[in-house]
Structure formats: structure tokens, C-alpha cells
Amino acid sequence: MLGAKLVLFALPAAVLLLAGLLYLLTRRPTE
Amino acid sequence: MPTYEELSDPLALTIFLITLSLPVLIGLWAMLRTRDQSDFLIGGRAMDRVVVALSAVSSGRSSWLVLGVSGMAYTRGVGAVWAVVGYILAELFQFIYIGRPLRQATGEYDNLTLLDYFEDRFSDRRHLIRITGVVIIGIFLTAYVAAQFNAGAKALSTALDIPLLAALGISGLLIMVYMVLGGYIAVAYNDVVRALIMIFGLVLFPAWGLLQMGGVDALLGTLSALDPALVDPVSIGFGVLIGFVGIGLGSPGQPHIVVRYMSVDDPERLRFAAVLGTFWNVVMGWGAVFIGLLGRALVPVASALPEGDPEMVFLVLASDYFGAVLYGLLVGGIFAAILSTVDSQLLVVASTFVRDLYEKVLRAHVRLDEAQKLWLSRVVVVVAGVAALVFAWLAQDLVFWLVLFAWGGLGAAFGPALILAIYWKGSTRAGIVAGMVTGAVVTIVWKQWFSDPTGIYELVVSFPAAVLAIVVVSLLARAKAEGARP
Numbered sequence: 370m371l372g373a374k375l376v377l378f379a380l381p382a383a384v385l386l387l388a389g390l391l392y393l394l395t396r397r398p399t400e
Numbered sequence: 401m402p403t404y405e406e407l408s409d410p411l412a413l414t415i416f417l418i419t420l421s422l423p424v425l426i427g428l429w430a431m432l433r434t435r436d437q438s439d440f441l442i443g444g445r446a447m448d449r450v451v452v453a454l455s456a457v458s459s460g461r462s463s464w465l466v467l468g469v470s471g472m473a474y475t476r477g478v479g480a481v482w483a484v485v486g487y488i489l490a491e492l493f494q495f496i497y498i499g500r501p502l503r504q505a506t507g508e509y510d511n512l513t514l515l516d517y518f519e520d521r522f523s524d525r526r527h528l529i530r531i532t533g534v535v536i537i538g539i540f541l542t543a544y545v546a547a548q549f550n551a552g553a554k555a556l557s558t559a560l561d562i563p564l565l566a567a568l569g570i571s572g573l574l575i576m577v578y579m580v581l582g583g584y585i586a587v588a589y590n591d592v593v594r595a596l597i598m599i600f601g602l603v604l605f606p607a608w609g610l611l612q613m614g615g616v617d618a619l620l621g622t623l624s625a626l627d628p629a630l631v632d633p634v635s636i637g638f639g640v641l642i643g644f645v646g647i648g649l650g651s652p653g654q655p656h657i658v659v660r661y662m663s664v665d666d667p668e669r670l671r672f673a674a675v676l677g678t679f680w681n682v683v684m685g686w687g688a689v690f691i692g693l694l695g696r697a698l699v700p701v702a703s704a705l706p707e708g709d710p711e712m713v714f715l716v717l718a719s720d721y722f723g724a725v726l727y728g729l730l731v732g733g734i735f736a737a738i739l740s741t742v743d744s745q746l747l748v749v750a751s752t753f754v755r756d757l758y759e760k761v762l763r764a765h766v767r768l769d770e771a772q773k774l775w776l777s778r779v780v781v782v783v784a785g786v787a788a789l790v791f792a793w794l795a796q797d798l799v800f801w802l803v804l805f806a807w808g809g810l811g812a813a814f815g816p817a818l819i820l821a822i823y824w825k826g827s828t829r830a831g832i833v834a835g836m837v838t839g840a841v842v843t844i845v846w847k848q849w850f851s852d853p854t855g856i857y858e859l860v861v862s863f864p865a866a867v868l869a870i871v872v873v874s875l876l877a878r879a880k881a882e883g884a885r886p
Binding site: 370372373374375377381384387389391392395397 | 489617624634668679685
């Protein structure tokens with residue numbers, strides 16, 4: 370049950386967190 | 401026995417018909433913004449980041465998400481999440497790490513198609529890459545369009561209780577009308593509307609279902625009582641898990657998805673598009689998984705579904721548990737999901753024939769003006785659309801056989817080639833051609849003869865095989881060129 374809850378709720382949250390992190394980390398410095 | 405209804409209720413039918421007629425209105429509006437071939441094929445490289453994000457995720461997701469993933473979750477339980485994780489992560493990375501450099505380069509080269517980019521990137525004056533690409537897109541993507549036309553027509557034929565041929569004609573006519581009017585802009589804005597309809601269905605539906613079941617614990621408890629493997633995320637086995645995640649390997653090589661990145665107004669805006677697109681993908685993907693799980697809990701035996709098909713679970717639940725309005729919208733949503741893939745793919749097929757083959761190879765010596773190019777693009781959309789419809793109707797067996805290889809074939813042919821063209825300066829024209837052919841051929845051979853006995857998904861093999869072919873042939877070509885130098 371815990372495994373099911375993790376993949377149903379924590380996994381999508383982790384994917385969204387990764388998207389947010391990539392957004393911040395890939396900013397190119399303005400010249 | 402649960403069934404799914406025809407749309408006999410006048411209100412449901414009206415809602416459904418509105419979802420059908422809206423695209424033509426969008427096409428009329430988009431026509432005002434379509435002044436040349438660049439507008440018609442890539443929205444004049446001036447598309448808004450929100451439109452690009454939603455169009456990319458909507459075109460990438462076909463009926464496979466709504467019907468296929470919910471069916472997978474019905475059969476395999478929570479392990480079905482791995483099927484959505486692979487492509488969502490792949491798309492997140494490709495928005496930024498493929499889309500951004502590709503948009504930068506195609507803007508500088510003034511490219512309208514993916515094959516334009518390859519030709520300029522490798523200074524391929526003999527058009528070898530372009531011709532190889534035209535053949536691969538011509539075979540796989542045309543079959544893909546034909547198969548999706550069939551799927552859309554089946555949904556429409558069931559919903560309206562009309563013959564399949566009539567449904568095929570209506571679907572084809574609908575798509576071609578707004579595509580001829582507004583080209584890429586019409587397609588992209590229609591994708592946005594469809595993304596909204598799809599997310600509405602895929603959020604509302606499971607939320608309502610969970611409420612009815614009494615929460616997540618009750619749902620998982622019911623599933624566990626049916627079969628403990630349904631609530632075990634790794635019960636599907638390592639091989640299936642790798643195969644599910646491997647679906648994502650096909651994503652960077654789909655020309656109809658990649659062209660979305662080329663259309664954005666500013667490459668930097670693809671970072672925001674990545675976040676929005678991922679949010680949409682996550683909600684739609686997990687929504688489809690929840691629908692499958694709820695379906696299994698409510699209708700535990702697959703034989704109780706129409707034709708015993710787990711992919712019918714979405715329609716059965718929508719029909720049995722929703723009112724007419726929502727049912728009309730949800731059936732419209734499935735049709736929308738199918739159409740949003742078909743029109744995007746059909747535009748790539750048309751651009752491949754009109755731009756890549758006719759203008760750049762067959763009539764390369766003739767200078768056409770912008771009005772002629774635009775007119776020609778519109779004609780080719782109709783010709784390609786009619787050809788795909790005839791193909792869909794007359795060669796159904798061939799279409800279903802070919803489409804088995806389409807996702808993997810396109811993914812392995814173009815994905816490694818595109819990634820290495822962007823990131824490896826050592827890649828050569830010969831290497832790219834070798835990689836494209838290897839990717840397509842290994843996908844077909846593996847799927848046909850080795851996939852079942854080994855249990856290994858074709859892209860897991862054909863993608864690295866194409867990478868290897870590009871690297872080896874590029875190194876050999878460079879060594880030969882250096883050896884030939886005096």
C-alpha cells in the first residue's frame with residue numbers, strides 16, 4: 370500500500386519538482 | 401452488464417457537436433494570421449509559449465493516453481504509472497535540451513522542417529539525409545495518420561451510431577477544412593482547446609470517482625482484495641518496467657512534436673513551456689492511471705466490459721456514472737485526443753512532401769514565390785489527407801501492421817540523429833543517414849522477430865543501435881576524409 374501511495378502521489382510531485390528545478394537551473398545569464 | 405451508450409441524448413449530442421465545430425471557427429481565425437508558408441508550417445516562428453507547451457503535450461498524447469493507459473492500469477494496477485513516467489521525463493528534458501538549441505539553430509538557418517535543419521547542419525547538398533527522412537516519414541507517419549483516422553472514426557461511429565465509412569469521411573473533412581484554412585496556427589490553437597478538454601475529463605473524472613469510492617485508502621483496499629499485485633508498483637516485473645520507461649525514448653524523434661519547439665517565438669521561453677507541459681502531462685497521465693484503477697474497482701472482471709476490452713473502461717465509466725452533458729464532453733474529449741495527434745502528424749506529412757521533397761529536391765532549381773508556396777502547401781494538405789483516408793479505409797491490415805512500428809521507428813530514426821546533430825560536433829552526414837536507417841530497420845526487425853521471445857521493448861534496442869551506427873560511421877567517414885587529404 371505504501372509503495373502504491375508513493376508512486377501515485379510522491380512520484381508525480383517529484384517529477385513536478387524536477388521540472389521546477391530545471392527551470393531555475395537552466396536560466397541563461399542576460400548579457 | 402455495463403455498456404457505453406450512443407449519444408442519443410439531445411443535450412449530450414449538442415455538447416459533442418460543439419466540440420466538433422469549434423475547430424473550424426479556430427481555423428477561420430487562424431487563416432487571418434496565415435500569410436506565407438512559414439506561418440502555415442510553423443506559425444511563423446511566433447507562437448506563444450503557452451500554446452507551444454499545450455500543443456506539444458496534446459499532439460504527443462493520442463487515444464493511447466485516454467484509452468490505452470487507463471486500460472493498462474485496469475489490467476496491471478498501479479505499475480501502469482511507469483508507462484507515463486518515461487515519456488513525461490523525456491518530454492521535460494527535450495523541451496529544454498533539444499527544443500532550445502534546435503529552435504536557436506533553425507531560427508538562424510531559417511528552417512521550416514526538421515529535415516531542413518539536418519540538411520543545413522551537415523551542408524548536405526546532395527539531399528541524402530532529406531531523402532532518407534522523407535522515406536521514413538512517408539512510411540511511418542502516413543501509417544500513423546491512417547491508423548489514428550481509423551481510431552477516431554471508430555469513436556465517432558460508436559458515439560453517433562453511423563457507419564464507419566461515414567465517420568471516416570466526417571473526421572477527414574473536419575480536419576482538412578481547418579488545416580487548409582489556418583495550417584499550423586489552427587492546429588496549435590485547436591490543440592490548446594483539446595488539452596483543456598482532456599485535462600478537464602482526466603481531473604474531474606478520477607476526482608469524482610475517488611469521492612464515490614470513499615478515498616484513496618478505500619480504492620487501494622478494494623484493489624488489494626481483488627489481487628494484491630494491483631497495488632504493488634513493481635509487480636509488473638523488471639522487463640516490463642524497462643519497456644514502459646523505454647516508451648519515452650521515442651519522444652525526441654517524433655517530428656510532429658519536435659516541430660512545436662521550432663515554432664516558439666523565443667527559444668528561452670521553452671523553459672517555461674517545459675514546466676507547464678510537464679504539469680499538464682503529469683495531471684493527464686496520472687488521471688488516466690486513476691481512471692483505470694477506479695474502473696477495476698467498480699467493474700472487477702474484464703469480461704463484463706464491452707468485447708471484454710479493458711480499454712473500454714473510460715467509456716463505460718463515463719456512460720454509467722455521468723450525466724448526459726459530461727458524457728458528451730468526455731466522448732468529445734477522446735475524439736479530441738485522437739484528432740490533436742492526427743492533424744499535427746498530417747501537417748508534418750504534408751510539409752515533408754511539399755517542402756522537403758517537391759520544393760527542395762524535385763523542383764530545387766525553380767524559384768517559387770511565397771503565394772505559390774502557401775497555395776501548394778494547402779493543396780498538399782488535402783492530397784495527403786485524402787491519401788491517408790484512402791489508405792485507412794482500403795489497407796486496414798497494412799496500416800495496423802505498419803503502425804506497430806511507427807512510434808519506435810520514428811523515435812529511433814530521428815531521436816539519436818537529432819541529439820547527436822545538436823551535441824556532437826563529430827557527427828557527419830554519412831553517420832546521420834546510417835543512424836536513421838539503422839534505427840528504422842532495427843525497430844522493425846526487433847519488433848517483428850525478437851520482441852516477444854525476449855520480452856525486450858524494441859526502442860530499448862533500436863535507439864542505442866542507431867546511436868552506435870551514427871558514432872561508428874561518423875568516425876569512419878572522418879578518418880576516410882582525413883586519409884584522403886593530401
